[in-house]
Amino acid sequence: MRGLDFVAFDVETANSRRGSVCAIGVAVVRDGRIAGTHSWLCRPPEPLDHFEPHNIAIHGITPDHVAGEPSFRHRLGEALDVIGDQPVVAHNAAFDTAAVREGCDAEGLMWPTLRYGCTLVWSRRELKGLANHRLPTVAEALDVPLERHHEAAADAEVCAGILVKLAGQRGIRTVEDFATATGTRLGFVGTDTWQGCRTVSGGRGGGGGFREELTVPTVNTAADPDHPLCGGVVVVTGSLSVSRQRVWDLAAECGATPNKDVTKRSTHLVVGDGFTGDLSAGFTTGKVAKALRRREKGQRLEILTEEEFTALVTGQRKPSVPGVDPSASM
Template sequence: MLDFVALDVETANARRGSICAIGLVVVENGSIAQRYSWLCRPPESIGHFDGFNVGLHGIRPEMVAGEPRFSERLDHALAIIGDRPVIMHNAGFDTCALRQACDAEGTSWPTLRYGCTLVWARRELDLVSYRLPFVAEALGVPLESHHDAAEDAEACARIFLAMADKRGSATVEEFGTTVGARLGELRSDSWRGCVSGSSQGLVAPIVVTDAAVDHPLHGQVIVFTGALSRRRQDAWDAVARLGATPEPGVTKRTTRLVIGGGFTGDSQDEFMTGKAAKALKLRQKGQPIEVLTEFEFEWLLRMAS
């Protein structure tokens, strides 16, 4: 049975935790049942409003002045979500925003199972861009006011319903299994993305030793952790073509660690996976491991195109 809740957040500034709006859309048995749109006061320590963000969503400081704080809105949202899976478009951003907002207000992270229509659309569709408006248009989903939290949440819900219908999936879990991307999990002290990070079943590719030696990844030993937008095997194959060696775990050989799952590289507080923690310890001992975000990794791949 297709029961889930679609979620979207908007932020007051470039700090992901500065949540000022939450949109929820409840889907029951494959049909939209309820829709919620809430403003909230972002965490005080990171709650200033930037003109760029205001220009996107139109939410101004005076509009949230009398609203409940983020933590109160989150409690209400979690009561509605219950034990249903949550669907987001670019879940790496939204789950990171939830974590950072909770940290800023000194509250525990929520417990959620979640999927990402951005990740899934990249596996199911062939588009020039996988931003929400492009995916919505490709699937015939209306999106009248992008960056309105409830509008975006409803578009996300309809996008997933369209993809699940094409696959004939009866549940969110079944769809994730079918496309090879398990649901992610957010817990009070840890998280993992909705793309499997397991190295089981990966095939070590042949490293192209005569690849361009001037490419920044040539000769590196690369490990991946967290959710990536591309399949892990595809990432391994891509770096091998550039003359790099992919490996499943961080060791004394590792020279590059690519962290997915919405990692931005802004703070070591975001190094939440076991591989990332091990890399930090090795760096403290003098091993020259460089950490890359998924965006930086993809940019390096495009250099070779």
């Protein structure tokens, strides 16, 4: 597939802090084919360098494995030399790019300049009907071999294979054209700014982002009163695989009232940007922070991933049990 050139990227972390990078992997794609892979272990930035058992159980990397390895600063430089000016692609790029930014902050480095796409965002748009859109599930659906999950270079190679398959299905030859065809835009990291890979809707707004002009839908007064969203107030934060207007419309159809911000009336907060439900990993936005403060004060407010919201809408997921933190089992 001549012209499909990019570098897939993946990181593994030592603990729940995203910047605690202990491994970096890349897969270089030229003309739609894997041209090479690179895998580096590194010592996480010193303020974030402790290893937690949960993370070790996932990827098998221990403090002894990285003790004699170069620092994150050094390994990131090697990865950036390989990337050059090519677009970067990751599966759940919101996590991997946040890891780079936080790691740079911990090391006192300027953020690198990257254009990036997200195969999690794109697979949600292109592959309907999957139970979830995690890397193993998407790889299996597209017949992309996955042999060493959570080895950074292996995961980067699988991510690369996913984009090659998705682009091939559309007959598209560049990452930029694929983003346009799927109604998304590439994310960007710069010296002091970043924006996510997300759905493009509406015109360009302030701060270099895209502002989606929302129309408040009419709440369905004939909705099933037993539906878990009926009578609720739904708020959205972050980028999703569908437009925010679509989420508002679905909520209203179920009898809920969409709202732009978290208030004392809010009952559900839908979180995008690849959020998987793990609030312990330092994942936060202004609205998430507000929601957590209100929950601490006793307000019942459920924080949902995009997939959990979809499952509630379709009746495939029951609401959380009263008094139980919905994030605890995610």
